[in-house]
Amino acid sequence: MAGGEMSAEFMKYRSPLVSRYASPEMAxxxxxxxxxxxxxxLWTYLAKSEKALGLTITDEQISEMxxxxxxIDFELAASEEKKYRxxxxxxxxxxxxxxxxxxxxxxxxxxxxxxxxxxxxxxMKDGFHILLPKLARVIKRLADFADKQKSLPCLAYTHLxxxxxxxxxxxxxxxxxxxxxxxxxxENASDNIRFRGVKGTTGxxxxxxxxxxxxxxxxxxxxxxxxxMAGFKQTYMVCGQTYSRKVDVDCLNVLASLGASVHKICTDxxxxxxxxxxxxxxxxxxxxxxxxxYKRNPMRSERCCxxxxxxxxxxxxxxxxxxxxxxxxxxxxxxxxxxxxxxxxLTADIILSTLQNISEGLVVYxxxxxxxxxxxxxxxxxxNIIMAMVKAGGDRQECHEQIRVLSQEAGRVVKQEGGDNDLxxxxxxxxxxxxxxxxxDALLDPGTFTGRAPRQVTKFIEMEVTPSLQKYMDKxxxxxxxxxxx
Numbered sequence: 001m002a003g004g005e006m007s008a009e010f011m012k013y014r015s016p017l018v019s020r021y022a023s024p025e026m027a028x029x030x031x032x033x034x035x036x037x038x039x040x041x042l043w044t045y046l047a048k049s050e051k052a053l054g055l056t057i058t059d060e061q062i063s064e065m066x067x068x069x070x071x072i073d074f075e076l077a078a079s080e081e082k083k084y085r086x087x088x089x090x091x092x093x094x095x096x097x098x099x100x101x102x103x104x105x106x107x108x109x110x111x112x113x114x115x116x117x118x119x120x121x122x123x124m125k126d127g128f129h130i131l132l133p134k135l136a137r138v139i140k141r142l143a144d145f146a147d148k149q150k151s152l153p154c155l156a157y158t159h160l161x162x163x164x165x166x167x168x169x170x171x172x173x174x175x176x177x178x179x180x181x182x183x184x185x186x187e188n189a190s191d192n193i194r195f196r197g198v199k200g201t202t203g204x205x206x207x208x209x210x211x212x213x214x215x216x217x218x219x220x221x222x223x224x225x226x227x228x229m230a231g232f233k234q235t236y237m238v239c240g241q242t243y244s245r246k247v248d249v250d251c252l253n254v255l256a257s258l259g260a261s262v263h264k265i266c267t268d269x270x271x272x273x274x275x276x277x278x279x280x281x282x283x284x285x286x287x288x289x290x291x292x293x294y295k296r297n298p299m300r301s302e303r304c305c306x307x308x309x310x311x312x313x314x315x316x317x318x319x320x321x322x323x324x325x326x327x328x329x330x331x332x333x334x335x336x337x338x339x340x341x342x343x344x345x346l347t348a349d350i351i352l353s354t355l356q357n358i359s360e361g362l363v364v365y366x367x368x369x370x371x372x373x374x375x376x377x378x379x380x381x382x383x384n385i386i387m388a389m390v391k392a393g394g395d396r397q398e399c400h401e402q403i404r405v406l407s408q409e410a411g412r413v414v415k416q417e418g419g420d421n422d423l424x425x426x427x428x429x430x431x432x433x434x435x436x437x438x439x440x441d442a443l444l445d446p447g448t449f450t451g452r453a454p455r456q457v458t459k460f461i462e463m464e465v466t467p468s469l470q471k472y473m474d475k476x477x478x479x480x481x482x483x484x485x486x
């Protein structure tokens with residue numbers, strides 16, 4: 001790039017969603033080239049279908065359109081839009097300029113929403129097709145991690161206070177379960193997207209009924225043919241000038257829900273990184289802090305949380321847009337949708353790529369986890385100790401009081417002196433508990449405090465995860481490790 005061109009490029013705002021983070025495939029999906037070549041394909045589908053149904057359109061005109069689908073003069077289009085103040089008409093004229101024979105029949109009977117709305121539906125459906133394998137890959141990576149760590153006991157937390165034990169793998173299954181819900185939601189949203197089809201200015205198909213001289217069946221066949229060419233099985237049977245903006249609500253709602261899941265997962269990882277139990281990947285030359293060389297900040301998880309918040313907020317846009325569409329349509333939807341729809345899919349794409357990178361390199365520190373477990377386990381084992389003493393002939397109430405006193409003394413050492421939990425040492429030195437001294441090691445085995453967690457992980461992966469990922473197996477085999485963007 002020449003110096004002058006480079007200077008011009010860096011003298012204007014560039015969205016970091018594309019310039020820093022997004023995958024090439026999702027960036028292209030919302031590109032000008034994808035948008036306007038799709039418009040031209042839709043005009044070609046319309047012309048071919050109108051010709052097949054008897055309108056005077058020639059094979060030469062169709063060929064001319066097909067040969068110029070990607071031959072877009074963007075400078076001319078910009079000039080035409082500046083003159084007409086209308087993007088669709090600007091591109092009608094631009095397409096006509098390179099298709100002089102076809103120019104008279106381009107956009108015949110259609111309204112702007114024919115290309116605008118139908119293209120948005122195609123792009124959103126394609127967007128879901130990009131996201132779904134990425135989400136499946138994240139789930140698979142986390143499932144592999146969960147299976148590997150299914151038996152490693154760790155502290156569980158309620159209210160962010162130590163609770164009973166779970167396992168590292170079982171906790172990962174909580175993350176996976178949320179993502180499986182998102183997988184189903186995205187699949188449903190994608191499957192439920194229909195085509196706007198060929199509906200005319202206010203959705204009545206009046207212009208097409210006129211073109212076909214009142215032949216109702218030809219108008220319906222035209223709608224069906226174009227819908228099939230565009231790769232859809234169904235259209236919205238009724239619409240105004242546009243398809244209902246509740247479609248956008250449904251699509252962005254499932255993406256916002258995905259954002260909530262990723263935010264929760266990455267918040268957990270950030271907290272566990274603070275405990276030094278778990279870390280996201282950290283490259284050899286990566287710098288955690290410009291001032292503190294020793295730091296290993298969870299920047300990937302922080303990025304996911306930051307972008308997830310943006311994704312969660314974006315659903316407000318289509319909600320407000322859908323609620324303010326007067327009668328058959330108002331144009332206050334357009335500028336908003338140009339921003340909110342691409343940003344939602346781009347953001348979802350970025351957080352999935354980043355989360356995949358995280359899930360492929362999670363580092364577990366068993367010794368740190370063991371030490372944290374040992375700090376709390378003596379308190380958690382108190383009921384087991386009481387039961388063992390009762391079996392050895394002790395009195396339950398007296399045993400409870402004995403262990404309560406020792407627990408308070410041990411708690412004071414931990415909280416006021418900053419020492420280790422020495423409850424078990426106190427019990428070992430107590431003559432009262434001598435009948436069960438030989439059992440203490442077994443009573444304190446962390447593996448006996450995790451319940452069915454390991455078996456739950458195995459069963460969950462077999463019965464929930466594997467069947468849900470079956471349709472993505474070919475894609476999962478294709479996908480290698482993802483490299484983190486800047």
